[in-house]
Amino acid sequence: MARTIGVIGMGYVGLTLTAALARKGFTVHGVDVQPAVVESLNRGRPHIYEPGVAEVFAEHAGRTILVDTALPAGAVDAAVICVSTPVDEHTRRPDLTSLAAAARHVAASCGPRTLVVVRSTVPVGASRQVVLPPLRAAWGDVRLVMAPERTIQGQALRELVELPQVVGGLDEPSLAAGLDLFGDLAQRLVPVSGLEAAELVKLSNNCHTDLIYAFGNEIALIAERHGVDPLEVIGAANLGYPRPDLARPGYVGGGCLSKDPYIMLSDSAERPPFLIEQARRLNEFLPVHVAETVVELIRQARGTTEGATLAVLGWAFKGWPPTDDMRGTPIAAMMPVFAAAGLTVLGHDPLVPDNVIRQYGGEPTSIDKAFSEADGVLVINDHPDYRAIEPAAVLGARRPAVVFDSWRILDEGALTGAGVRYAGIGYLPEGVSA
Structure with a gap:
């Protein structure tokens, strides 16, 4: 033994x-x-x-x-x-x-x-x-x-x-x-x-997960074009229906899902898989699309993005279960978009150290300051600290014009009631087109 x-x-x-x-x-x-x-x-x-x-x-x-x-x-x-x-x-x-x-x-x-x-x-x-x-x-x-x-x-x-x-x-x-x-x-x-069967098991698990999440993101992007709430569509599609559930839209990162599809593809040059690469491309497109949407929402609210401040909550690739893992984090693809728009980016994460936020181009901040000093707030992950945010407790006299809540975990009614435009993945404020 x-x-x-x-x-x-x-x-x-x-x-x-x-x-x-x-x-x-x-x-x-x-x-x-x-x-x-x-x-x-x-x-x-x-x-x-x-x-x-x-x-x-x-x-x-x-x-x-x-x-x-x-x-x-x-x-x-x-x-x-x-x-x-x-x-x-x-x-x-x-x-x-x-x-x-x-x-x-x-x-x-x-x-x-x-x-x-x-x-x-x-x-x-x-x-x-x-x-x-x-x-x-x-x-x-x-x-x-x-x-x-x-x-x-x-x-x-x-x-x-x-x-x-x-x-x-x-x-x-x-x-x-x-x-x-x-x-x-x-x-x-x-x-x-x-050996080969065991190797393929691991790759199959992770590529399948990437594919499932990609379909949820595809539905969100289609719903966005039609002005339909993707969570309503997915919830109704899943309720009581005895077939595989549709996934909620969201970012797909981490050390495995961001690379294992490419490992699967690496030995398939003669007959490449049909779905794996497309799913990965879609999931890598989503953070860029969200960043461009956030920039446009701030531009509409202020008339310009130059000199505007965006607070980003959640820099690790996911919030639940909590982690400090930055591999495959959405913010890496988003920051070039924000920089090109002239935005100053503030950053907060319960587990990611301040020096790492700075390495990615952000300036560390608190949740309270995010909602009181920024022109826009982008919630990237669903850490429990963000789920616990009560808008009435964090909104002051100066409040963000836009909150993009990627996981739809904040109180939309409280935010819109306070005059804040609210958006999510595939879910835009009234009057905004995809």
Whole structure:
């Protein structure tokens, strides 16, 4: 039974897996190439926000959680590769450099008795084509599995235990070892026929989610053109209807949904999928469309956008479950539109630090000042702090001319009753055309 685990890569996937394993009694050797991350984790201070993780590291760091820039030679029963597989912003091709480096490191630090687990999201075939060769060259016999991570930010420690864990093996001995390892963590195991099947499971989950959300956004854009409330349409379509529900419109970001469709597309040049790229393009279009709409609403209200101030609430890519994750955040695509219009952007997020807001071009502010000092307010995510906003408590003598409430969580009647124009995704004030 594997009880000492190496986790290569202390990003979100590796960090949360390390915490979950430590809670189950494993000894975990974490690896990260960034000395500052290593130092912080060994002091029990995670560099990424996720509920419950800080408490686990505070209890176990230096005892059963040990982090360094390399694995201790021959010390682990299993090595789990959790490194990032980013997509190039220009070519949209996945960069597997870190994956290959991690495989070489495991080959040099471990041996054929070590179970190797690929947990990073990879193109179909990458476990066999990128990870396996250096292991086989070093050891001959290899035990290798693909066991994709499928958790959601804000619920990772619970989902690592409660979500079914998919495991695909290089061969039967590999699969058996992988099921033995994850049987000590997850409540339910789903063995599949091989490495490629497990790789495709992860990509299918995330591409399907991207596609579902894209259709909700498509309905919102169509409703906008016809002056119809998309939430009314979607609510009526779903009510009591025994077919799959339509998704509410909203932004689609994060570290997975913003890149995994491109990973799926990367090995499909000969026969590209019909839907995946179009769904991704639509979801990437939405933040730009909203930004252009907000600019136009401010222009109509003031006569010009030059010198106007826009307060943006919610800079992380989502508000619920709460996260500080800026990967795939809508604000990244919006800021060039605001800058071109001459807007000064104020920013607030309950979890994103002020210095990060400044890095993206915003000036930190408070919720109260957002509603009392700005010409317009844009609510991007649905953090509970924003759901709790009472317009009567934040509106003063000087109030915004426009509030664009992306998730429709504010009291529309209270805002319009105070003379504020109210809009949302696919939902424009009376007299405004798409």
